[in-house]
Amino acid sequence: MIQAINSRKSIRNYKDASLSPEDLQKIKNIIKNATPLFSHIPMESFLIEDGEKIHATFKGLMAKYTKVESPHYLAFTSEIAEGHLENIGFIGEDIVLKLTQLGIGTCWLGSAIKQELFKTIVKVQDKQSYIILIALGYPTEQLKLVESRKRLDKSKVINGTYENQYEPIIQAFIDAPSAVNSQPWKLSINNNKFDLYLENRNMLTKKMLKDMNRIDMGIGLNHLYNSAIELGYNVELKQAPHNELGNSLYIISAILNKG
Ligand SMILES: Cc1cc2nc3c(=O)[nH]c(=O)nc-3n(C[C@H](O)[C@H](O)[C@H](O)COP(=O)(O)O)c2cc1C
Numbered sequence: 224m225i226q227a228i229n230s231r232k233s234i235r236n237y238k239d240a241s242l243s244p245e246d247l248q249k250i251k252n253i254i255k256n257a258t259p260l261f262s263h264i265p266m267e268s269f270l271i272e273d274g275e276k277i278h279a280t281f282k283g284l285m286a287k288y289t290k291v292e293s294p295h296y297l298a299f300t301s302e303i304a305e306g307h308l309e310n311i312g313f314i315g316e317d318i319v320l321k322l323t324q325l326g327i328g329t330c331w332l333g334s335a336i337k338q339e340l341f342k343t344i345v346k347v348q349d350k351q352s353y354i355i356l357i358a359l360g361y362p363t364e365q366l367k368l369v370e371s372r373k374r375l376d377k378s379k380v381i382n383g384t385y386e387n388q389y390e391p392i393i394q395a396f397i398d399a400p401s402a403v404n405s406q407p408w409k410l411s412i413n414n415n416k417f418d419l420y421l422e423n424r425n426m427l428t429k430k431m432l433k434d435m436n437r438i439d440m441g442i443g444l445n446h447l448y449n450s451a452i453e454l455g456y457n458v459e460l461k462q463a464p465h466n467e468l469g470n471s472l473y474i475i476s477a478i479l480n481k482g
Contacts, residue, residue, distance in 0.1 A: 224320050224324075224449040224450065224452075224453050225391065225395060225449075225450050225453050225454075226324075227320040227321070227323040227324045228320060228395045228398055228399075228446055228449070228450060229368055229369060229398070230323060230366045230367055230368055230369060231319065231320065231323045231329070231366070231369070231398075231400070232366075232369050232372075232400075233329075233330040233331070233400060234293075234328030234329060234330050234358070234360075234362045234366075235291050235330055235358075236362065236363040236364075237292070237293045237294060237328060237358070237360035237361060237362060237363065238294075238360060238361040238362070238363055239294070240294065240360075240361060241272075241294050241295070241360075242294065242295060242327065242359075242360060242361065246325060246327065247270070247272065247295075249325060250270055250318075250322065250327075250359075251270060253318055253321045253322065254268045254270060254297070254318060257314045257317045257318050257321075258313070258314065258317050258448075259310055259313065259314050260306070260309055260310045260313035260314070260441055260444065260445075260460065261304075261306045261307075261309070261310045264301060264302060264304045264306065264307050264310050265301070265302045265348070265350070265351065266299060266300060266301035266302070266307070266310060266311060266314070266351070266354075267299070267300050267301075267347075267348060267351060268297060268298075268299055268314065268315075268318070269297065269298045269299075269300070269345045270295065270296075270297060271295060271296045271297070271298055271344065271345065272295055273295075274292070274293055274294045274295050274296055274360075276344045277296045277298075277334075277336075277344070277356065278292055280334070280336045280340055280341075280344075281334070284334065284335070288403075289332060289333060289334045289335070290334070291330050291332055291358045292358070293328075293330070293358035293359055293360040294359075294360040295359050295360055296332075296356050296357065296358055296359065297315070297318065297356065297357040297359060298341070298344075298345065298353065298355075298356050298357075299311045299314070299315060299353075299354045299355055299356075300345075300347050300348065300351040300352060300353055300354060301351055301352065301354050302350045302351050302352075303352060307354075308354070308434055308437035308438045308440075308441065309437055309438070309440045309441035309444070309474065309475070310441060311354050311355060311438055311441060312437070312438035312439060312440060312441020312442040312443075312444075312445070313441035313442070313444055313445045313448075314441075315331070315355070315357055315438075315441075315442070316399070316400075316441065316442040316445035316446065317445055317449070318357070319331075319357060319400075320445075320449060322359060323366060326361070326362075326365065326366055327359055327360070327361065327362075328359065328360060328361065328362030328366065329357050329358065329359045330357065330358040330359075331355065331356075331357055331400060331402070331438075331442075332355065332356040332357065332358050333355060333356075333402055333435050333438075334355075334356050336353055336356075338352055338353055341353040354438075355438060369398075372398060373404060374397050374398070374404075374406065375397075375406050377393065377397060380396075380397060380406065380408060380409060380410060381393060381409075381410050381412065382409060382410065382411040382412065382468065383411055383412040383413055384412070385412045388454075389412070389479075391450060391454065392447055392450045392451050392454065392479075393410070395446040395447065395449070395450035396408075396410060396443055396446050396447045396450075398446065399439075399442050399443040399445070399446040400439075400442060401436075401439040401442065401443070402432050402435035402436065402438070402439055403428070403432070405424070405425070405428055405432055405435075405436060405439065406424075406439075407421055407422055407423055407424065407432070407436040407439055407440070408420065408421065408422065408439065408440060408443045409421075409422045409468060409471050410447075411465070411466065411468055415478060415479045415480060416463070416476055416477075416478050416479075417447065417476060417477040417478075417479070418463075418465045418466070418468075418473065418475075418476045419440060419443070419444055419447075419473075419474045419475050419476065419477070420468050420471035420472060420473055420474060421436060421437070421440055421471060421472040421474055422468075422469075422470075422471040422472075423436070423470075440474050440475075444460070444474075444475065444477065447477055448460065448477065451477070451479050455481060456479040456480060456481055457479070457480045457481070458477055458478070458479055459477070459478040459480070460475055460476070460477055461475065461476060461478070462475060462476070463476040463478070
Protein backbone atom coordinates (compact mmCIF):
# COMPACT_ATOMS: atom_id res chain seq x y z
CA MET A 224 0.00 0.00 0.00
CA ILE A 225 2.91 2.41 0.55
CA GLN A 226 3.58 2.43 -3.19
CA ALA A 227 -0.09 3.23 -3.79
CA ILE A 228 0.07 6.04 -1.20
CA ASN A 229 3.07 7.46 -3.06
CA SER A 230 1.40 7.39 -6.47
CA ARG A 231 -2.13 8.43 -5.45
CA LYS A 232 -3.26 11.92 -6.23
CA SER A 233 -6.69 13.40 -6.93
CA ILE A 234 -7.49 12.76 -10.59
CA ARG A 235 -9.86 15.21 -12.25
CA ASN A 236 -9.35 14.21 -15.91
CA TYR A 237 -10.48 10.79 -17.06
CA LYS A 238 -10.38 8.88 -20.32
CA ASP A 239 -13.75 8.92 -22.01
CA ALA A 240 -14.07 5.13 -21.67
CA SER A 241 -15.60 2.70 -19.24
CA LEU A 242 -13.41 0.49 -17.11
CA SER A 243 -12.99 -3.04 -18.47
CA PRO A 244 -15.44 -5.69 -17.19
CA GLU A 245 -12.45 -7.35 -15.45
CA ASP A 246 -11.57 -4.15 -13.58
CA LEU A 247 -15.23 -3.54 -12.66
CA GLN A 248 -15.37 -7.05 -11.21
CA LYS A 249 -12.14 -6.45 -9.27
CA ILE A 250 -13.64 -3.24 -7.83
CA LYS A 251 -16.72 -5.13 -6.65
CA ASN A 252 -14.44 -7.55 -4.80
CA ILE A 253 -12.38 -4.70 -3.33
CA ILE A 254 -15.56 -3.03 -2.05
CA LYS A 255 -16.72 -6.29 -0.47
CA ASN A 256 -13.41 -6.78 1.36
CA ALA A 257 -12.61 -3.18 2.38
CA THR A 258 -11.50 -2.76 6.00
CA PRO A 259 -13.91 -0.80 8.23
CA LEU A 260 -12.85 1.31 11.21
CA PHE A 261 -16.08 0.69 13.13
CA SER A 262 -17.68 -2.51 11.89
CA HIS A 263 -20.74 -2.01 14.13
CA ILE A 264 -21.95 1.02 12.13
CA PRO A 265 -24.12 -0.17 9.20
CA MET A 266 -23.00 1.37 5.91
CA GLU A 267 -23.02 0.50 2.24
CA SER A 268 -20.70 1.16 -0.71
CA PHE A 269 -22.20 1.41 -4.20
CA LEU A 270 -20.37 1.17 -7.50
CA ILE A 271 -22.35 3.40 -9.86
CA GLU A 272 -21.35 2.13 -13.28
CA ASP A 273 -23.34 4.72 -15.25
CA GLY A 274 -21.59 7.99 -14.35
CA GLU A 275 -24.25 9.97 -16.28
CA LYS A 276 -26.64 9.40 -13.37
CA ILE A 277 -24.28 11.36 -11.13
CA HIS A 278 -23.48 14.00 -13.77
CA ALA A 279 -27.21 14.79 -13.86
CA THR A 280 -27.09 15.68 -10.14
CA PHE A 281 -24.33 18.25 -10.77
CA LYS A 282 -26.71 20.56 -12.63
CA GLY A 283 -28.01 22.36 -9.54
CA LEU A 284 -24.57 22.75 -7.94
CA MET A 285 -22.76 26.08 -8.03
CA ALA A 286 -19.15 25.19 -7.23
CA LYS A 287 -17.14 23.82 -10.15
CA TYR A 288 -14.87 22.07 -7.60
CA THR A 289 -17.61 19.58 -6.76
CA LYS A 290 -18.38 18.60 -10.37
CA VAL A 291 -15.57 16.26 -11.34
CA GLU A 292 -16.84 14.12 -14.23
CA SER A 293 -15.72 10.52 -14.47
CA PRO A 294 -17.15 7.42 -16.15
CA HIS A 295 -18.03 5.75 -12.82
CA TYR A 296 -18.45 6.68 -9.17
CA LEU A 297 -18.41 5.09 -5.77
CA ALA A 298 -21.05 6.34 -3.37
CA PHE A 299 -21.36 5.69 0.35
CA THR A 300 -24.38 5.58 2.60
CA SER A 301 -24.34 5.05 6.35
CA GLU A 302 -26.42 5.11 9.47
CA ILE A 303 -25.72 8.26 11.45
CA ALA A 304 -23.84 7.30 14.62
CA GLU A 305 -20.81 8.45 16.60
CA GLY A 306 -17.84 7.90 14.26
CA HIS A 307 -19.81 7.16 11.08
CA LEU A 308 -17.96 9.81 9.02
CA GLU A 309 -14.52 8.65 10.20
CA ASN A 310 -15.65 5.11 9.28
CA ILE A 311 -16.59 6.15 5.73
CA GLY A 312 -13.26 8.00 5.32
CA PHE A 313 -11.33 4.94 6.49
CA ILE A 314 -13.18 2.45 4.28
CA GLY A 315 -13.24 4.79 1.27
CA GLU A 316 -9.51 5.43 1.40
CA ASP A 317 -8.85 1.68 1.74
CA ILE A 318 -10.73 1.29 -1.56
CA VAL A 319 -8.96 4.32 -3.13
CA LEU A 320 -5.52 2.84 -2.40
CA LYS A 321 -6.49 -0.57 -3.79
CA LEU A 322 -7.82 1.09 -6.97
CA THR A 323 -4.55 3.03 -7.24
CA GLN A 324 -2.74 -0.33 -7.25
CA LEU A 325 -4.78 -1.23 -10.36
CA GLY A 326 -3.81 2.04 -12.10
CA ILE A 327 -7.32 3.44 -11.64
CA GLY A 328 -7.64 7.17 -10.88
CA THR A 329 -9.86 8.47 -8.06
CA CYS A 330 -11.02 11.75 -6.55
CA TRP A 331 -13.04 12.14 -3.35
CA LEU A 332 -16.01 14.40 -4.12
CA GLY A 333 -17.85 16.18 -1.34
CA SER A 334 -20.81 16.73 -3.65
CA ALA A 335 -23.93 17.74 -1.73
CA ILE A 336 -26.49 15.57 -3.54
CA LYS A 337 -29.94 15.90 -1.99
CA GLN A 338 -31.01 12.71 -0.18
CA GLU A 339 -34.26 12.42 -2.16
CA LEU A 340 -32.42 12.78 -5.47
CA PHE A 341 -29.77 10.23 -4.45
CA LYS A 342 -32.51 7.72 -3.63
CA THR A 343 -33.60 7.83 -7.28
CA ILE A 344 -30.14 6.51 -8.28
CA VAL A 345 -29.61 3.62 -5.87
CA LYS A 346 -31.69 1.77 -3.30
CA VAL A 347 -30.77 3.32 0.04
CA GLN A 348 -31.44 1.21 3.13
CA ASP A 349 -34.09 2.53 5.50
CA LYS A 350 -31.94 4.02 8.27
CA GLN A 351 -29.05 5.10 6.04
CA SER A 352 -28.22 8.43 4.37
CA TYR A 353 -26.03 9.46 1.45
CA ILE A 354 -22.60 10.59 2.69
CA ILE A 355 -20.08 11.18 -0.13
CA LEU A 356 -18.84 10.19 -3.62
CA ILE A 357 -15.55 9.10 -5.13
CA ALA A 358 -15.02 9.71 -8.87
CA LEU A 359 -13.14 6.93 -10.66
CA GLY A 360 -11.91 5.80 -14.05
CA TYR A 361 -8.77 5.44 -16.15
CA PRO A 362 -6.78 8.66 -15.79
CA THR A 363 -5.78 10.56 -18.95
CA GLU A 364 -2.21 10.50 -17.60
CA GLN A 365 -0.94 7.27 -16.08
CA LEU A 366 -0.45 7.30 -12.31
CA LYS A 367 3.18 7.64 -11.26
CA LEU A 368 5.21 8.50 -8.20
CA VAL A 369 4.12 11.95 -6.95
CA GLU A 370 7.32 13.96 -6.47
CA SER A 371 5.96 16.82 -4.39
CA ARG A 372 2.69 17.72 -2.74
CA LYS A 373 1.30 20.87 -1.17
CA ARG A 374 1.27 19.91 2.47
CA LEU A 375 1.71 21.58 5.85
CA ASP A 376 5.14 21.36 7.39
CA LYS A 377 5.51 18.30 9.60
CA SER A 378 6.13 20.54 12.61
CA LYS A 379 2.55 21.85 12.28
CA VAL A 380 1.04 18.37 12.20
CA ILE A 381 3.19 16.29 14.53
CA ASN A 382 3.39 16.80 18.26
CA GLY A 383 6.20 15.08 20.17
CA THR A 384 9.35 13.34 18.97
CA TYR A 385 9.37 9.93 17.35
CA GLU A 386 11.83 7.18 16.46
CA ASN A 387 13.26 7.04 12.93
CA GLN A 388 11.50 3.75 12.25
CA TYR A 389 8.18 5.62 12.17
CA GLU A 390 9.26 8.12 9.51
CA PRO A 391 7.61 6.30 6.52
CA ILE A 392 4.36 6.03 8.51
CA ILE A 393 4.38 9.74 9.34
CA GLN A 394 5.06 10.54 5.68
CA ALA A 395 2.17 8.31 4.56
CA PHE A 396 -0.10 10.15 7.00
CA ILE A 397 1.05 13.59 5.76
CA ASP A 398 0.41 12.55 2.13
CA ALA A 399 -3.26 11.70 2.74
CA PRO A 400 -5.91 13.64 0.81
CA SER A 401 -8.31 15.98 2.62
CA ALA A 402 -11.23 18.23 1.63
CA VAL A 403 -9.83 21.37 -0.10
CA ASN A 404 -6.48 20.16 1.19
CA SER A 405 -7.45 21.45 4.65
CA GLN A 406 -5.30 18.84 6.46
CA PRO A 407 -7.36 19.20 9.64
CA TRP A 408 -5.29 16.74 11.62
CA LYS A 409 -2.73 16.55 14.35
CA LEU A 410 -0.83 13.52 15.60
CA SER A 411 0.54 13.46 19.11
CA ILE A 412 3.17 10.72 19.38
CA ASN A 413 4.27 9.10 22.58
CA ASN A 414 6.58 6.11 22.02
CA ASN A 415 4.42 3.64 20.02
CA LYS A 416 1.12 5.44 20.69
CA PHE A 417 -0.23 7.83 18.05
CA ASP A 418 -3.12 10.01 19.22
CA LEU A 419 -5.15 11.52 16.39
CA TYR A 420 -6.85 14.91 16.84
CA LEU A 421 -9.05 17.09 14.65
CA GLU A 422 -7.64 20.59 14.46
CA ASN A 423 -9.53 23.31 12.61
CA ARG A 424 -6.93 25.73 11.37
CA ASN A 425 -9.30 28.22 9.82
CA MET A 426 -12.50 29.59 11.39
CA LEU A 427 -14.12 30.03 7.98
CA THR A 428 -13.60 26.46 6.87
CA LYS A 429 -14.40 25.09 10.34
CA LYS A 430 -18.14 25.39 9.77
CA MET A 431 -18.13 24.69 6.03
CA LEU A 432 -16.05 21.56 6.29
CA LYS A 433 -17.49 20.20 9.52
CA ASP A 434 -18.60 16.82 8.14
CA MET A 435 -15.87 16.64 5.48
CA ASN A 436 -13.17 17.04 8.12
CA ARG A 437 -14.51 14.04 10.04
CA ILE A 438 -14.18 12.04 6.83
CA ASP A 439 -10.61 13.39 6.47
CA MET A 440 -9.76 11.96 9.90
CA GLY A 441 -10.67 8.46 8.73
CA ILE A 442 -8.65 8.97 5.54
CA GLY A 443 -5.49 10.08 7.38
CA LEU A 444 -5.89 7.23 9.84
CA ASN A 445 -6.16 4.75 6.97
CA HIS A 446 -2.81 5.91 5.55
CA LEU A 447 -1.24 5.51 8.99
CA TYR A 448 -2.84 2.09 9.46
CA ASN A 449 -2.03 0.62 6.05
CA SER A 450 1.57 1.85 6.02
CA ALA A 451 2.18 0.50 9.54
CA ILE A 452 0.69 -2.89 8.64
CA GLU A 453 2.90 -3.08 5.55
CA LEU A 454 5.96 -2.33 7.70
CA GLY A 455 5.13 -5.30 9.93
CA TYR A 456 3.37 -3.65 12.87
CA ASN A 457 0.24 -4.88 14.58
CA VAL A 458 -2.03 -1.87 14.82
CA GLU A 459 -4.63 -1.49 17.53
CA LEU A 460 -7.14 1.32 16.94
CA LYS A 461 -9.04 2.38 20.05
CA GLN A 462 -10.12 5.17 22.34
CA ALA A 463 -7.36 5.50 24.96
CA PRO A 464 -6.33 7.90 27.74
CA HIS A 465 -4.79 10.97 26.09
CA ASN A 466 -3.64 14.52 26.79
CA GLU A 467 -5.56 17.68 25.97
CA LEU A 468 -4.11 19.35 22.88
CA GLY A 469 -5.15 23.01 22.81
CA ASN A 470 -8.57 23.33 21.15
CA SER A 471 -8.11 20.17 19.12
CA LEU A 472 -10.66 17.40 19.37
CA TYR A 473 -9.39 13.90 20.24
CA ILE A 474 -10.57 11.23 17.78
CA ILE A 475 -8.77 7.92 18.36
CA SER A 476 -5.38 6.33 19.10
CA ALA A 477 -3.29 3.91 17.06
CA ILE A 478 -0.98 1.67 19.06
CA LEU A 479 1.79 0.02 17.05
CA ASN A 480 3.56 -3.17 18.14
CA LYS A 481 5.88 -5.63 16.44
CA GLY A 482 6.02 -9.39 16.90
C1 LIG B 1 -13.47 14.49 1.91
C2 LIG B 1 -12.86 15.06 0.65
C3 LIG B 1 -13.66 15.79 -0.24
C4 LIG B 1 -13.11 16.29 -1.43
N1 LIG B 1 -13.92 16.95 -2.31
C5 LIG B 1 -13.41 17.36 -3.51
C6 LIG B 1 -14.26 17.97 -4.49
O1 LIG B 1 -15.46 18.18 -4.27
N2 LIG B 1 -13.71 18.31 -5.68
C7 LIG B 1 -12.38 18.10 -5.98
O2 LIG B 1 -11.95 18.43 -7.08
N3 LIG B 1 -11.54 17.53 -5.04
C8 LIG B 1 -12.03 17.16 -3.84
N4 LIG B 1 -11.20 16.55 -2.92
C9 LIG B 1 -9.78 16.35 -3.23
C10 LIG B 1 -8.86 17.33 -2.45
O3 LIG B 1 -8.98 18.62 -3.01
C11 LIG B 1 -7.41 16.79 -2.52
O4 LIG B 1 -7.35 15.57 -1.87
C12 LIG B 1 -6.40 17.72 -1.90
O5 LIG B 1 -6.37 18.95 -2.58
C13 LIG B 1 -4.98 17.09 -1.89
O6 LIG B 1 -4.54 16.77 -3.17
P1 LIG B 1 -4.16 15.27 -3.59
O7 LIG B 1 -5.37 14.41 -3.32
O8 LIG B 1 -3.85 15.35 -5.07
O9 LIG B 1 -2.97 14.80 -2.77
C14 LIG B 1 -11.72 16.08 -1.72
C15 LIG B 1 -10.94 15.34 -0.82
C16 LIG B 1 -11.50 14.83 0.34
C17 LIG B 1 -10.65 14.01 1.23
